Amino acid sequence: MEKLKEVGRPVARVDAYDKVTGRAMYTDDLCPKPCLEARILHSTIGNGVVKSIDVSEAEKVPGVVGIFTCFDTPEWAYPVAGHPWYAESKKEKRDVGDRRLLDPRVRIYGDNIAAVVAEDTVSCDRALAKIKVEYEEYPVVYDPIESMRGTEHPVQEGKPDNVVAHTLAKTDDEKLATMGYSCVEDVLTDPRYHHYKLHMETGEQSQVHIETCTSYCYEENGKIVCVSSTQIPHICRRVIGQALGIPWGDVRVIKPYIGGGFGTKQDIHYEPLNAWLCKQVGGRPVRLELSREELFFGTSGRQPKSFDVEASVDDDMNLRARSIKAWSNTGGYIHHGHALVLNSVNSFRWLYHRQEDAIRCEAWTVHTNGPHTGAMRAYGVPEGNWAAECLMGDIAHDMGWDGVEFRLRNAIYQGYVDEFSPGNYISARTCGLPECVEKGKAYIEWDKKKAEYANQTGPVRHGVGVAFFVYKTAVAPFALETATAAITLNQDGSFQLQMGATEIGQGADTVFSQMAAEAIGVDTEDIHIVSFQDTDVTPYDAGAYASRQTYVSGTAVKKAGEKLRAKIIEFAAGLYPAAQGDLTLRDHAIYDTVGNRVCGLGDLALEAYYNTEHNDQLHARATANVHTNAIACGCTFADVTVDMPLGLVTVNKIINVQDSGRLINPKLVEQQVHGGMAQSIGFGLYEEVQVDPKTGRVLNPTLLDYKIPTTMDVPDLEAQFVETDDPTGPYGNKAVGETPIISPAGAIRDAILDATGVKFYQEPMTPQRLFEGFKKEGLI
Amino acid sequence: MDMRILKCTVNGKEVQVGYDPRESLLDTLRNRLHLTSVKRGCEVGECGACTVLIDGVTTDTCLYLTDWAQGKEILTVEGLQGPDGALDPVQQAFVDEFAVQCGFCIPGLIMSTVEIVRSGKTYDRDELRKLLSGHLCRCTGYQDVMNAVERAVEYCHERLGEEEGQPVR
Numbered sequence: 001m002e003k004l005k006e007v008g009r010p011v012a013r014v015d016a017y018d019k020v021t022g023r024a025m026y027t028d029d030l031c032p033k034p035c036l037e038a039r040i041l042h043s044t045i046g047n048g049v050v051k052s053i054d055v056s057e058a059e060k061v062p063g064v065v066g067i068f069t070c071f072d073t074p075e076w077a078y079p080v081a082g083h084p085w086y087a088e089s090k091k092e093k094r095d096v097g098d099r100r101l102l103d104p105r106v107r108i109y110g111d112n113i114a115a116v117v118a119e120d121t122v123s124c125d126r127a128l129a130k131i132k133v134e135y136e137e138y139p140v141v142y143d144p145i146e147s148m149r150g151t152e153h154p155v156q157e158g159k160p161d162n163v164v165a166h167t168l169a170k171t172d173d174e175k176l177a178t179m180g181y182s183c184v185e186d187v188l189t190d191p192r193y194h195h196y197k198l199h200m201e202t203g204e205q206s207q208v209h210i211e212t213c214t215s216y217c218y219e220e221n222g223k224i225v226c227v228s229s230t231q232i233p234h235i236c237r238r239v240i241g242q243a244l245g246i247p248w249g250d251v252r253v254i255k256p257y258i259g260g261g262f263g264t265k266q267d268i269h270y271e272p273l274n275a276w277l278c279k280q281v282g283g284r285p286v287r288l289e290l291s292r293e294e295l296f297f298g299t300s301g302r303q304p305k306s307f308d309v310e311a312s313v314d315d316d317m318n319l320r321a322r323s324i325k326a327w328s329n330t331g332g333y334i335h336h337g338h339a340l341v342l343n344s345v346n347s348f349r350w351l352y353h354r355q356e357d358a359i360r361c362e363a364w365t366v367h368t369n370g371p372h373t374g375a376m377r378a379y380g381v382p383e384g385n386w387a388a389e390c391l392m393g394d395i396a397h398d399m400g401w402d403g404v405e406f407r408l409r410n411a412i413y414q415g416y417v418d419e420f421s422p423g424n425y426i427s428a429r430t431c432g433l434p435e436c437v438e439k440g441k442a443y444i445e446w447d448k449k450k451a452e453y454a455n456q457t458g459p460v461r462h463g464v465g466v467a468f469f470v471y472k473t474a475v476a477p478f479a480l481e482t483a484t485a486a487i488t489l490n491q492d493g494s495f496q497l498q499m500g501a502t503e504i505g506q507g508a509d510t511v512f513s514q515m516a517a518e519a520i521g522v523d524t525e526d527i528h529i530v531s532f533q534d535t536d537v538t539p540y541d542a543g544a545y546a547s548r549q550t551y552v553s554g555t556a557v558k559k560a561g562e563k564l565r566a567k568i569i570e571f572a573a574g575l576y577p578a579a580q581g582d583l584t585l586r587d588h589a590i591y592d593t594v595g596n597r598v599c600g601l602g603d604l605a606l607e608a609y610y611n612t613e614h615n616d617q618l619h620a621r622a623t624a625n626v627h628t629n630a631i632a633c634g635c636t637f638a639d640v641t642v643d644m645p646l647g648l649v650t651v652n653k654i655i656n657v658q659d660s661g662r663l664i665n666p667k668l669v670e671q672q673v674h675g676g677m678a679q680s681i682g683f684g685l686y687e688e689v690q691v692d693p694k695t696g697r698v699l700n701p702t703l704l705d706y707k708i709p710t711t712m713d714v715p716d717l718e719a720q721f722v723e724t725d726d727p728t729g730p731y732g733n734k735a736v737g738e739t740p741i742i743s744p745a746g747a748i749r750d751a752i753l754d755a756t757g758v759k760f761y762q763e764p765m766t767p768q769r770l771f772e773g774f775k776k777e778g779l780i
Numbered sequence: 781m782d783m784r785i786l787k788c789t790v791n792g793k794e795v796q797v798g799y800d801p802r803e804s805l806l807d808t809l810r811n812r813l814h815l816t817s818v819k820r821g822c823e824v825g826e827c828g829a830c831t832v833l834i835d836g837v838t839t840d841t842c843l844y845l846t847d848w849a850q851g852k853e854i855l856t857v858e859g860l861q862g863p864d865g866a867l868d869p870v871q872q873a874f875v876d877e878f879a880v881q882c883g884f885c886i887p888g889l890i891m892s893t894v895e896i897v898r899s900g901k902t903y904d905r906d907e908l909r910k911l912l913s914g915h916l917c918r919c920t921g922y923q924d925v926m927n928a929v930e931r932a933v934e935y936c937h938e939r940l941g942e943e944e945g946q947p948v949r
Binding site for chain 2: 012209210507674678
């Protein structure tokens with residue numbers, strides 16, 4: 001791989017200084033206080049209709065400015081998912097709108113039915129307590145299978161069976177006929193092969209960013225301004241416009257630093273309501289901050305899913321066919337809808353579809369009265385990976401095969417092309433998976449530990465486990481991919497870089513600066529990135545999701561940088577006609593073809609700004625409309641101790657090794673991997689939003705009852721990489737941000753199986769479930 | 781409700797500020813003194829993002845009434861830098877070890893680390909993990925945070941050693 005100058009450097013984060021000194025400003029830090037406060041009245045039923053709301057007593061609470069109910073807000077619905085919008089010519093691709101600002105039709109427990117605006121939060125809460133609501137209540141359904149049988153009052157109008165979408169992709173019968181089969185089922189049940197039939201489940205994980213969802217709105221110059229902790233400022237602007245029924249140009253969204261998002265803030269949850277409330281009180285600043293408790297039911301966690309999986313495998317470790325049926329519970333609202341479960345079943349297919357004659361992927365997304373769910377880091381893939389890896393682990397265990405060898409024999413490889421995706425977009429042009437596996441095996445001492453941990457007895461046992469993963473980069477070809485970057489030469493020879501893409505903690509600003517420096521031919525330290533997005537001035541970009549920014553927005557940065565470099569050289573050539581031959585830019589200066597220094601970059605910049613005859617502010621702007629995709633892959637190896645009577649799993653050692661293409665900043669990629677691994681340890685072992693199936697109410701909406709890993713719960717996390725140079729990435733890079741959350745949970749499950757011989761299918765593997773599992777097998 | 785006046789020392793300076801007696805110290809520091817490094821993550825003492833030192837002891841300010849802070853000495857991240865803007869060794873360690881991602885939990889973690897290094901005691905990594913377990917961070921998996929805390933202890937011991945002219949163990 002050709003060595004690059006700025007790309008690949010482990011430069012310090014451009015935002016680190018401000019973040020350790022408290023200077024970095026987040027949404028609430030900027031809010032002009034005191035300002036008006038808004039709080040929401042949530043329904044105390046899980047399904048039904050609001051018959052009436054009596055606010056007469058609440059209005060008397062001192063400090064109350066206004067109370068607005070679901071009978072006051074506009075009646076139209078709007079879409080909230082962080083997906084691209086489409087022009088009239090492609091309007092069938094647009095997201096469905098099923099959200100109203102406040103809605104008398106209650107679909108989930110805690111639905112938004114009224115809001116109070118008051119001088120302070122105490123007055124808000126006092127008023128909320130005095131609002132009287134009369135409901136007509138319907139029965140609650142939480143199980144998607146039950147919901148699909150139809151309910152008397154469908155969750156959303158026009159969907160009598162509560163099914164949002166149903167898709168099926170399977171190997172052509174014609175192709176199967178050439179092998180002597182009539183359908184996929186024939187391969188699955190071929191008597192020559194071993195047959196597997198399993199059921200798995202994954203729960204709702206909550207993102208638990210430490211900054212809650214918060215925004216404040218005010219009017220200025222006839223426009224509504226919304227400052228929000230969002231991953232997707234430009235989409236936020238459009239959704240506010242749609243929700244309020246006002247021109248999008250009348251909305252301005254500002255996104256400061258944000259305290260984590262992980263997908264929650266890839267939905268537009270409360271910004272439109274905040275903007276509307278602001279308008280109702282004459283454009284005065286109104287702040288709307290969700291409490292920690294509200295986040296658990298008022299925003300969208302990871303969709304709970306269940307899977308029926310079948311497989312056939314021959315004696316030589318070759319998978320012959322697999323089938324997956326997936327049911328996804330999207331709760332009362334569609335949000336990201338079917339895209340999530342499609343990611344589950346697609347990644348299930350891609351990961352091990354190497355030797356197979358047949359594959360079948362069927363998926364349903366279903367409305368229930370459970371909390372609405374949506375995007376969370378890796379967007380459906382950890383769930384599909386759980387299903388894929390439970391299957392692989394069971395087969396290897398039962399057949400007495402080495403789990404690594406079995407997986408490698410069937411895993412995705414360089415040159416793999418997905419036959420079910422449009423065009424040949426989903427193809428592994430690069431795939432460093434075998435090298436990743438070698439590194440992981442060496443770190444965990446796979447062969448040695450396997451031998452050491454064989455034939456254990458007693459209540460406390462040890463095991464090692466493995467899981468692989470695959471992940472696509474960005475959303476093409478399934479959806480629009482576009483990003484714009486703008487770079488300006490400053491008077492001192494430094495550069496101003498403006499992105500519509502957002503820094504959400506993942507280090508985007510730093511890697512964009514490195515890529516800009518690489519493209520222009522200067523140092524990263526010469527780039528000043530504008531971190532905040534302001535939709536009035538920043539270029540358009542869809543925002544932070546799908547591990548897309550370094551790939552898609554990075555392509556825009558590279559284009560803009562190269563364009564600006566050419567402009568600088570052209571300007572220098574015009575200014576110094578006597579210079580010999582083609583000019584070049586290096587070491588902060590312009591050189592001619594024989595190596596003579598023509599002028600310094602700083603001097604040239606001054607000419608560009610102030611030359612009385614030829615001044616021209618040198619600036620470049622480029623849009624990248626990306627149509628490619630790239631497959632990232634890798635694996636996790638884990639070493640665990642299982643205390644069976646306690647149902648306690650301790651992760652002793654864990655490593656993620658991944659091929660994310662070329663690493664733009666190796667240290668920042670390590671950061672991403674550590675964080676993802678910890679989130680997956682929580683996903684695998686204890687994180688689960690618990691919902692009462694009778695009422696739809698979230699039972700554990702606090703950080704004490706919904707526990708995320710603390711310093712005590714994770715071991716030292718090892719991150720290693722295999723670099724490849726993907727031809728489609730701007731600098732050979734592929735997805736990074738979401739990938740590390742995919743496979744650790746599966747590797748831990750595999751290690752528990754290795755330690756105890758007990759197979760667990762329900763994620764998270766909580767102490768209670770583990771205890772019951774060991775007891776059932778007679779181990780305790 | 782009638783306002784009262786808080787008199788205390790904040791980041792080395794004596795301050796007087798009006799407050800609502802129902803108010804938490806978190807809100808007073810953020811909204812009235814504009815010390816926005818003190819972050820609100822849960823408001824019920826679960827996440828540690830609002831940690832400051834009160835008379836040298838780490839405290840969740842969301843659970844601490846402003847009323848109780850009369851006469852106390854309060855230290856936040858804003859008070860750590862030297863007069864010339866130089867970073868405190870703890871802040872420097874968090875930068876050097878890439879411990880910062882979204883940054884929202886970082887001021888609280890830095891304040892707990894300041895308490896640790898000022899104790900003068902030496903802890904092993906497991907003991908440090910226990911001391912910091914009240915801080916939730918969702919970005920880092922704590923890997924680089926733990927490295928930063930160990931590095932901060934090293935920096936502070938080095939500095940102490942230089943001041944005293946001998947290495948400190």
